[in-house]
Amino acid sequence: MPGIKDAKSVLVIGATAGIGRALALAIHNLETKPTVIVSGRRQERLDEIATQGERIRTARVDLNTHHDNLKAFVEDILSNYPDLDTILLSSGIQHIFDFKKPETIDFKVLEAELNTNYLSIIKTIILFLPHFLKRSSEGKPSFIIPITSALASAPKPDVPNYCATKAALHSFDISLRAQLKGTNVHVLEIFPPLVESELHDHQGTTPALSKHWMPLDEYTKHTLEGLIRGDPDVTAGFSVGVFEKWEKGKREQVEQATFPSK
Template sequence: MPSIDDSKCVLITGGTSGIGRALALDIAKLPSHPKVIATGRRKDRLDELSAAGLQAEYLDLSADTTALKKSVDDLIARYPDLDTVILNAGIQHQVKAKDGIDMKKITEEIHVNYISVVAFISYILPHFLKLSEAGRPTFIVTVTSGLAVVPLAAVANYSASKAALSSFTLSLRAQLAETNVNVLEIVPPLVESELHDPYGTTEALSKFWMPLDEFTRLTVNGLREGRATIADGTSKALVEKYNQGKFEAVMQGRKMTEKW
């Protein structure tokens, strides 16, 4: 089964902090020594990653899809061996319906967490299919959340955006099942992260979250094993309880609609 050990060049979005940064640094240490491109918006963090031996590239996923297409095309031109993308970047806002829903934040969250990811996939896919036809395995890895399975009311739209991405990932995996383009999904539980700092919930959540180094170790192991769905900790229990047989059902639906 193909695994990340087969990758020659790995790009990670949201690579300047948290899960993305940890994965970038650990993947760069694999015995296969892939080239790792960490992307993000913070120049100081990008400089640190560059000093650590990684390729560091500016990428703004909040930009419109036209600008994103140009960025992806430029990345492919600069890194023609690019064969793996880990689409990790995301933002999270709290939603308090009784206080009024901030549609600007809703739109931003949906754009970064879902639309930009789908757009990135659509722009990188022709390159991956070309490699696939030449016999090269490629990997599209989305990062969703345990909240895609069971939402958390306080972050209602974040949960919805991750549920949308999880659904899209399953359908994409079904559509590309006969190619060398492997579609994987990382389903993190609550993980040690800066994501929670803006709302002052870090101290409270730190009593429950999975340490970042533990999550990274388990996730890299899952990528090396070529697991289609990489879910550990509390997310593993949720996926096993609620998602059992879901992909098989998606494949059955695909077969029913092949003549459409």
């Protein structure tokens, strides 16, 4: 089955920290020696990652932007890397909201979380699809690898909007995979548990969560193995049980569905 071992040119969006950074470095170190383009908001972080490998390139982008800027970013990437065959979408932000105190809800923060975690991700995928479908018609494989969360199926009440964005992206991934069935464009969804990261630092919950999260090195090892195998749903740790309980068989049922006739 096609997997990340077949990738030659990989764009990792959201590579400045956490899972994105770890996977970018792990993919770069594969024996197949792919080129890895790391992307994110913080140029200084991108520059630091670029020192970690000879085939690492950088491309700054803030996904929480107007779609015209996203289009320009995609066009620039494809101009510089015409053989790009993989996008791994790791960008994400998380905020705590207390709906018992609705007056405290900042709509701008709510909308930024929705845009960063969902809308900008699917816009980016759509913008890259013509390139990947052209590769498919030439018999070349491509990979779209979104990162969702076990919280897409088992939400955590204090971060309701984050969970909803991940649930939306997870649902989109399933439908996208079904629509692309029969092409050489492969959707591999990463479905992580709570993993060591900076995601929670601004919330002040890191000390408590660090007692329960999966160490990043351990998580990266398991996830890379799944990507190499070409697992359509890449789970690890706690997310294995969540997926088995709530998601097993759903993808297959959706893929068997037929589109309504016009």
